[in-house]
Amino acid sequence: MASVSADRLSLDIALARKTFSLNVRETLVLDGVTAVFGPSGSGKTTLLRAIAGLESGAEGSICFAETVWRDSAEGNFVPAHQRAVAYVFQDARLFSHLDVRGNLDFAAKRARKAGRAPNVDGAVEAFGIQGLQDRRADSLSGGESRRVALARAVLSCPDLMLLDEPLTGLDRAARREILPFLKRLPEQSACPILYVSHDLEEVAALASRIVVMREGQVLANGPIGEVGRSLDLGPLSEGAGPASLIEVQVTRIDTDGGLMALDAGGEVLRLPAAPGTQEGDRLRLFIDARDVAIAVERPGPMSIRNILPAQVGRIVSSDTAADALVDLFFGGEMISAQITRQALSELQLETGQQVFALMKSVRLAGDFR
Numbered sequence: 001m002a003s004v005s006a007d008r009l010s011l012d013i014a015l016a017r018k019t020f021s022l023n024v025r026e027t028l029v030l031d032g033v034t035a036v037f038g039p040s041g042s043g044k045t046t047l048l049r050a051i052a053g054l055e056s057g058a059e060g061s062i063c064f065a066e067t068v069w070r071d072s073a074e075g076n077f078v079p080a081h082q083r084a085v086a087y088v089f090q091d092a093r094l095f096s097h098l099d100v101r102g103n104l105d106f107a108a109k110r111a112r113k114a115g116r117a118p119n120v121d122g123a124v125e126a127f128g129i130q131g132l133q134d135r136r137a138d139s140l141s142g143g144e145s146r147r148v149a150l151a152r153a154v155l156s157c158p159d160l161m162l163l164d165e166p167l168t169g170l171d172r173a174a175r176r177e178i179l180p181f182l183k184r185l186p187e188q189s190a191c192p193i194l195y196v197s198h199d200l201e202e203v204a205a206l207a208s209r210i211v212v213m214r215e216g217q218v219l220a221n222g223p224i225g226e227v228g229r230s231l232d233l234g235p236l237s238e239g240a241g242p243a244s245l246i247e248v249q250v251t252r253i254d255t256d257g258g259l260m261a262l263d264a265g266g267e268v269l270r271l272p273a274a275p276g277t278q279e280g281d282r283l284r285l286f287i288d289a290r291d292v293a294i295a296v297e298r299p300g301p302m303s304i305r306n307i308l309p310a311q312v313g314r315i316v317s318s319d320t321a322a323d324a325l326v327d328l329f330f331g332g333e334m335i336s337a338q339i340t341r342q343a344l345s346e347l348q349l350e351t352g353q354q355v356f357a358l359m360k361s362v363r364l365a366g367d368f369r
C-alpha cells in the first residue's frame with residue numbers, strides 16, 4: 001500500500017493524434033488530492049488514461065514512486081491491470097448485472113488476491129451505502145452509483161486513484177450530496193488522488209494541489225494557493241464563469257455578530273462564521289468575478305462588508321465583448337473583477353492604479369449554493 005506521505009509521479013509523455021497532441025514533461029508531487037484542471041479538450045482525460053496505462057501509443061516515460069510504468073526507449077510498458085491504479089470514470093461504470101454487494105465484493109476479492117486488506121464494512125459505512133447493498137447497479141440514481149463507484153475504488157486498495165470528473169451529469173443538489181464523500185476519499189483510500197475537473201469551484205473544494213492544462217500541455221503545477229497567485233485560473237474554468245480562488249486564515253470568530261475575520265494576504269475579510277470553523281483554520285474562498293466591483297475612491301458607508309484597497313493588474317477587454325476582466329492585487333493575493341467595458345472606460349482604469357475592490361459576495365469554496 002502507498003504511504004500517506006507524498007509520492008512522485010514523473011511524466012515525460014508525448015502522444016500525437018490527428019488534431020491534438022499531448023506533451024507533458026513534469027514531475028507531480030502527489031499529496032492528498034491533486035486536481036487536473038483545464039478547459040474541455042485540453043487533454044486532461046488523455047493524460048489520466050496515459051497514467052493508467054490505457055494509451056499504449058504514448059511515447060516517453062512514466063514513473064510512479066519507485067516503479068517504472070512506461071519507458072518507450074527501453075520498450076517497457078506495464079499494462080493497466082498491473083499498475084495498482086483505481087480509475088473512476090465520469091459515468092461510474094458499475095457492473096450493471098450485479099447488485100451493489102457484488103460490485104464491492106468483486107473489487108475486494110481482487111485486492112485480497114493481490115495481498116491487500118480491503119475493509120468492506122468500513123467502505124460501506126463511509127460512503128453511506130448500507131441500504132443499497134441488495135439493489136441492482138442499474139437501478140441506482142446518479143448520486144448513489146457515484147458513491148458505490150467510489151467505495152469500489154477504495155476497496156481495490158490502489159496505490160493511486162484517478163477520478164475523471166466524477167460529478168459530471170449530476171445536478172447541483174446531487175453534487176452537494178456527493179461532495180462530503182469525495183472529501184472523505186483521501187482518508188479512506190490512504191493513497192494519492194488525481195482528480196480531473198474543469199470546474200474551479202469543485203477543484204477549490206477538494207484539492208490541495210493543482211495541475212493546470214491547456215492545449216495538451218501543463219501550464220502550471222503546485223499547491224493551489226501558489227498556482228492561483230501566479231496564474232489567473234478563472235478564465236480557464238467552465239463551471240461558474242470567471243472567478244478567483246484565495247486561501248485565507250481565520251483570525252477571529254465573533255460569536256455575537258456571527259461573523260468571522262479572515263486574514264487574506266495581510267488584509268481582513270469578513271464572512272458569516274461557518275459551523276465548526278475555529279480560529280487558525282485555513283479556508284479557501286471562491287469569489288465570482290461578477291460579484292466584485294471597483295471604486296477609484298474609498299466609498300462612503302454602505303452595506304458591502306468587504307472593501308479592500310487593491311492595485312489594478314492585467315486588464316482583459318475586447319471590442320466584441322460587453323464585459324472586461326480586471327485583475328486586482330491586494331497583499332499577496334489576486335482576484336478578478338468582471339465589469340462592463342463602459343465602466344472600464346468611464347473609470348479610466350489602468351494597470352498599476354490604486355483602487356478599492358468591493359466584494360459583494362464571498363463564499364467558502366464548495367458551498368455549491
Ligand SMILES: Nc1ncnc2c1ncn2[C@@H]1O[C@H](COP(=O)(O)OP(=O)(O)OP(=O)(O)O)[C@@H](O)[C@H]1O
Nearest residue numbers: 017019020038039040041042043044045046047198
Ligand atoms: N480516441 C480519440 N481519438 C482521437 N481524438 C481523441 C480521442 N480522444 C480524445 N480525443 C481528442 O483529444 C483532445 C483531448 O481530449 P481529452 O478528452 O483528453 O480532453 P479533456 O480535457 O479531458 O476534455 P473534457 O473536459 O471535455 O473531457 C480533444 O481534442 C479530443 O477530441
